[in-house]
Amino acid sequence: xxxxxxxxxxxxxxxxxxxxxxxxxxxxxxxxxxxxxxxxxxxxxxxxxxxxxxxxxxxxxxxxxxxxxxxxxxxxxxxxxxxxxxxxxxxxxxxxxxxxxxxxxxxxxxxxxxxxxxxxxxxxxxxxxxxxxxxxxxxxxxxxxxxxxxxxxxxxxxxxxxxxxxxxxxxxxxxxxxxxxxxxxxxxxxxxxxxxxxxxxxxxxxxxxxxxxxxxxxxxxxxxxxxxxxxxxxxxxxxxxxxxxxxxxxxxxxxxxxxxxxxxxxxxxxxxxxxxxxxxxxxxxxxxxxxxxxxxxxxxxxxxxxxxxxxxxxxxxxxxxxxxxxxxxxxxxxxxxxxxxxxxxxxxxxxxxxxxxxxxxxxxxxxxxxxxxxxxxxxxxxxxxxxxxxxxxxxxxxxxxxxxxxxxxxxxxxxxxxxxxxxxxxxxxxxxxxxxxxxxxxxxxxxxxxxxxxxxxxxxxxxxxxxxxxxxxxxxxxxxxxxxxxxxxxxxxxxxxxxxxxxxxxxxxxxxxxxxxxxxxxxxxxxxxxxxxxxxxxxxxxxxxxxxxxxxxxxxxxxxxxxxxxxxxxxxxxxxxxxxxxxxxxxxxxxxxxxxxxxxxxxxxxxxxxxxxxxxxxxxxxxxxx
Numbered sequence: 001x002x003x004x005x006x007x008x009x010x011x012x013x014x015x016x017x018x019x020x021x022x023x024x025x026x027x028x029x030x031x032x033x034x035x036x037x038x039x040x041x042x043x044x045x046x047x048x049x050x051x052x053x054x055x056x057x058x059x060x061x062x063x064x065x066x067x068x069x070x071x072x073x074x075x076x077x078x079x080x081x082x083x084x085x086x087x088x089x090x091x092x093x094x095x096x097x098x099x100x101x102x103x104x105x106x107x108x109x110x111x112x113x114x115x116x117x118x119x120x121x122x123x124x125x126x127x128x129x130x131x132x133x134x135x136x137x138x139x140x141x142x143x144x145x146x147x148x149x150x151x152x153x154x155x156x157x158x159x160x161x162x163x164x165x166x167x168x169x170x171x172x173x174x175x176x177x178x179x180x181x182x183x184x185x186x187x188x189x190x191x192x193x194x195x196x197x198x199x200x201x202x203x204x205x206x207x208x209x210x211x212x213x214x215x216x217x218x219x220x221x222x223x224x225x226x227x228x229x230x231x232x233x234x235x236x237x238x239x240x241x242x243x244x245x246x247x248x249x250x251x252x253x254x255x256x257x258x259x260x261x262x263x264x265x266x267x268x269x270x271x272x273x274x275x276x277x278x279x280x281x282x283x284x285x286x287x288x289x290x291x292x293x294x295x296x297x298x299x300x301x302x303x304x305x306x307x308x309x310x311x312x313x314x315x316x317x318x319x320x321x322x323x324x325x326x327x328x329x330x331x332x333x334x335x336x337x338x339x340x341x342x343x344x345x346x347x348x349x350x351x352x353x354x355x356x357x358x359x360x361x362x363x364x365x366x367x368x369x370x371x372x373x374x375x376x377x378x379x380x381x382x383x384x385x386x387x388x389x390x391x392x393x394x395x396x397x398x399x400x401x402x403x404x405x406x407x408x409x410x411x412x413x414x415x416x417x418x419x420x421x422x423x424x425x426x427x428x429x430x431x432x433x434x435x436x437x438x439x440x441x442x443x444x445x446x447x448x449x450x451x452x453x454x455x456x457x458x459x460x461x462x463x464x465x466x467x468x469x470x471x472x473x474x475x476x477x478x479x480x481x482x483x484x485x486x487x488x489x490x491x492x493x494x495x496x497x498x499x500x501x502x503x504x505x506x507x508x509x510x511x512x513x514x515x516x517x518x519x520x521x522x523x524x525x526x527x528x529x530x531x532x533x534x535x536x537x538x539x540x541x542x543x544x545x546x547x548x549x550x551x552x553x554x555x556x557x558x559x560x561x562x563x564x565x566x567x568x569x570x571x572x573x574x575x576x577x578x579x580x581x582x583x584x585x586x587x588x589x590x591x592x593x594x595x596x597x598x599x600x601x602x603x604x605x606x607x608x609x610x611x612x613x614x615x616x617x618x619x620x621x622x623x624x625x626x
Contacts, residue, residue, distance in 0.1 A: 153254060158247050164188065165242065175209070175236030184242070190255060192343035194284035195262070200237055201280075202262060206249075207241045259336045260327050272324035275310050275407045281339075282306040291348030291357065304422070308360045311406050311426040315439055316354075323407045352552050358559040359551075365562055367425050377419030386432075387526060392467040395523035398447040399428065432524075434551035435516025438507055444519045445503045455500040458486060464522040471525050480532070489518050516550075 040046055155161075168184055169176060176184070182196040191199065250258060263281065264273045286292050286302050295302050317333040318325055330336070334353065342351045349358045370382045383396050406423035420428070431443035446452075450460050465482050472479050490498050492514045495505040506515035520527035547553040 156251055158243070158251050161188075161246070162243075165246065166239065169239040169242070172236075175238040175241075178235045178237070181237055189250065189258075191259070191262070192339050194288050194343060195281060195339075197284055198280045199262065200235075202266065203237055203241055203245045206266060207244045209236075209238055209241060256331045256336055257327060259339075260330045272322075272326055273330070274324060275314065278310050278313070279306065282309055285342065285355075289342070289348060290346050304364055305357070305360050307423055308363055308426060309354050311423040312354045312359075312430065314406060315427050315430050316437070319439060319442070321404055321408075352548070352555075356555070359555045362555045362558045362562065363426055363429055364422075366429060366558075367422055370425075375419070377421060378425060379419050383420065383428075387524075390524050390526045391432075392464065392471065392523045392525070394464050394467040395447060398450075402446055402452075403428065404443055404446065430551060433554045434549050435519055436512055436550060441506050441512070441515055442503060445506065448519070448522065455497075455502050457501075458499060461486065461489075461522065468521070468523060468525065468528065472529075477529070485521060489521065493518060 165188065168188065172180070178197060178200045181200055182193050185191050185196040185199050186193045189199070249261060253261065260273065263277050264270060265277060283306070286295060286306070292305070295305065313335055314323070314325070317329050317335060319329065320326070338351065338353045338355070341353075342348070342355045345351050349356050352359065366386075367378070370378055370385055372382055380396060380400055383399065384391065384393065400420070403420075403424070404427055406421070406427050427443070431440040434440055435444065445456065448456050448460060448464060450463065462482055465485060469479055469482070493501065493505055493511050495501045501518075506512065506518070517531060520531060542553075545553065547556065
């Protein structure tokens with residue numbers, strides 16, 4: 001394009017001609033002028049002319065004379081198309097983002113355009129727009145801080161809470177005793193009341209009280225004790241200790257991260273919750289909750305209950321199957337809310353998530369019945385008896401080969417050597433009785449994926465259904481061909497690829513309620529036959545009942561069945577006097593800090609007590625809080 005200043009356009013004359021036109025009496029001419037104007041605006045070089053006219057108009061002096069025109073637009077330097085080091089414009093260094101120069105007021109963007117094609121012009125404009133937005137993009141990740149992790153509660157800043165905190169300590173100048181600290185634990189920190197003792201221990205561990213003056217003057221090292229041990233002995237939390245704890249562990253975090261940091265070990269570099277980290281909190285729950293009072297003299301059953309609660313938490317929350325709960329998993333779960341729920345609910349059986357004693361009773365009784373040799377391990381033959389031989393041999397073999405193990409740091413299978421432990425059985429039974437959850441569907445998907453390639457093919461489905469078909473025929477029932485079953489399952493699940501069912505297909509919210517039927521058809525004989533003979537009216541009633549999931553419904557029915565059997569077959573002459581033995585097993589839960597969960601020992605100490613004790617436990621739990 002030629003120089004705009006030296007072009008054939010006479011700007012003043014053009015303005016005069018346009019203003020002198022009277023198009024109101026010529027509508028067709030006005031339409032034509034508007035059409036030509038739009039066509040002229042769409043010409044590539046029109047934008048440069050308009051920019052020049054605007055600059056020329058704004059640069060006129062008060063007497064109407066114009067300032068000399070700028071240099072040739074065509075010869076000005078164009079903006080760079082990409083960074084000089086060939087780095088993507090979306091990946092600028094943080095120093096570049098933070099030190100990006102700001103445009104001064106009145107500074108104009110260079111709109112020089114090369115003589116390339118229109119596509120190149122468009123690409124350059126888009127790159128310029130993307131690059132102009134980079135400076136406003138927030139930092140996506142900073143090491144040590146998750147993207148959503150720290151959202152401190154504004155109302156919990158120390159300066160705003162200081163008066164309230166001091167009011168709690170006003171009556172205790174020398175520090176609040178552990179027993180009285182529960183008001184701060186519940187009211188000020190927003191934690192369950194049975195977190196009181198672990199919280200006091202954590203505060204004393206992180207911020208031990210100052211040593212006594214007499215201890216400082218003593219020159220003998222033998223008489224000295226660690227500050228943390230001294231704090232545990234005094235059993236008091238001073239105002240200074242709590243203010244330090246609040247400022248470091250409470251103020252910077254939201255309630256999820258507070259919960260997470262209190263349960264995990266305070267060791268530097270440890271950013272996960274292990275199974276034994278829950279033990280002190282479950283100890284306190286067993287010690288104080290009225291719904292678990294009847295277990296006070298049965299230490300081994302307390303251990304099994306604690307193991308059941310922890311296994312249920314890890315089964316539902318630890319979907320990564322690492323054996324360690326991360327902060328992300330805690331945030332995405334309901335465990336913080338359920339710990340508060342069990343603290344406020346006097347009937348332990350109403351807390352169906354994790355803590356219900358009825359659910360523990362169903363799990364433990366089923367394991368006890370299957371364990372023929374009472375070695376606290378289930379063999380392949382033991383597991384085949386589950387649900388009155390409901391499962392096929394093919395799926396039981398796969399469970400022992402690749403079944404997910406509890407607290408195993410991602411390990412799978414390996415039951416053949418030592419057998420299935422109780423915690424592993426908890427995983428298995430939760431997955432079997434409720435195939436609608438993500439954890440359960442992942443469990444069975446891994447078992448049915450024979451080549452572990454992430455998809456279930458028709459050949460793999462045929463492998464498991466062949467065993468199921470043989471069992472149906474042996475019972476004299478009418479068989480259904482694999483082609484018909486396959487067609488029905490495909491219609492029900494609607495996978496993206498009919499010859500490669502993925503876990504993602506099963507986990508879709510609209511299909512999750514029906515995905516478990518696929519596995520029942522493949523290897524659970526009783527559930528498959530119930531599915532074939534299902535009553536639509538009963539199915540509607542089942543969906544509208546009070547239970548939140550299939551496991552809650554199963555555990556409720558099974559518990560009352562077991563309780564009825566125990567009532568009918570209870571014989572008081574078979575009771576065992578456990579007075580001295582019960583005293584020997586009884587532990588001081590508030591002082592025993594080494595009460596760890598050990599599910600892999602070969603001792604059967606947990607079976608020393610007779611089955612009648614379980615019967616009494618069941619009766620005791622039924623009478624609590626009702």
